[in-house]
């Protein structure tokens with residue numbers, strides 16, 4: 001495999017090590033996404049929360065993530081990507097221990113909000129940091145380690161939920177165990193270098209050269225890249241630049257990808273897979289086991305994406321993946337609309353869910369986080385990624401909160417067809433507007449974006 005051969009050769013091994021530690025930010029994100037559905041059952045038995053409080057246990061994290069994504073848009077520039085990740089690891093430890101020790105619903109909601117701040121920050125600073133360190137030939141694959149960690153975190157949470165099912169005080173363990181990867185992230189990042197792009201922006205060129213020389217195959221390659229970064233870093237940026245013609249078009253692409261990633265319904269599949277499978281008539285135990293196969297598929301196909309993203313390119317994978325999700329959603333809707341299918345072939349629902357998650361795992365899952373770390377010029381990169389990430393967490397909040405209400409209003413098949421409709425709009429947009437970023441340096445990409453024709457003045 002080209003990716004593996006490249007990634008394990010020479011100085012790329014150094015990049016690989018940095019990417020694995022940095023991607024732990026994704027693990028925190030995934031662990032929380034996966035753990036709460038299992039823990040909730042036991043928390044409800046202990047605290048007897050009102051239905052508002054029960055929703056707030058889930059929602060507080062998502063709202064915290066929106067706040068974390070805004071704050072880290074500033075701190076990734078002011079404090080550095082590296083320090084932002086150290087702080088986010090520490091905040092995560094506090095939030096996880098706070099959740100585990102909560103004595104009542106309010107304390108738990110506050111602790112989950114704090115966790116969310118950390119998750120929102122880590123969600124985009126991880127891919128940002130990795131893509132700024134990686135050489136262009138393997139940037140797609142190594143940056144997507146972040147997505148691999150997200151899906152591994154989700155899967156690890158399923159296993160923890162299952163393993164602690166019969167243990168007393170189990171939900172406290174489920175939530176508290178998250179402190180461990182948080183701690184490893186904070187300590188690991190303490191020993192990592194700063195991003196070379198951030199160093200150049202601070203005028204610390206010699207340190208940037210040093211990092212690049214350790215991360216590139218030759219000194220010449222490092223020096224050439226440093227030259228490109230310096231040329232780009234000369235340009236001053238302000239928030240207003242987010243609205244300049246070329247950048248504005250990219251911000252729109254980032255936001256559309258962010259919203260599409262959620263409106264296609266991925267987290268309803270993640271949160272509600274057992275519930276959806278139970279509707280097909282299988283028992284609770286079988287539904288949970290089948291949901292595990294959805295989790296494993298997510299991991300396996302994310303690995304496939306990592307292996308081929310740098311060869312096949314981002315655009316083809318995103319398009320094929322989005323079309324795959326649409327077809328699976330349409331088929332899932334047909335399944336729920338047909339009483340014959342439900343009675344005679346309940347396995348069809350499982351096949352559709354697996355096809356759906358495999359398509360998401362090669363498309364919108366990794367490609368969204370990767371491309372928002374590639375398409376913005378350095379001067380606005382953190383701010384523009386922050387805007388896209390806020391759009392992602394806000395839509396995650398809306399879709400997850402209203403899934404059950406929506407199925408009540410327009411039936412479950414109607415809900416899946418609605419998601420498919422959003423997918424069709426997104427696929428059309430991607431086909432016409434998405435650039436290819438494979439095998440190009442971040443500076444080449446942003447040069448093209450910034451030199452986009454200004455719009456003709458009207459009047």
Ligand code: BGC
Pocket residue numbers: 033147150151261266267270298364365366369392396
């Ligand atoms: C999305 C998450 C989702 C996960 C599932 C990520 O890229 O941002 O919302 O839970 O993928 O695979």
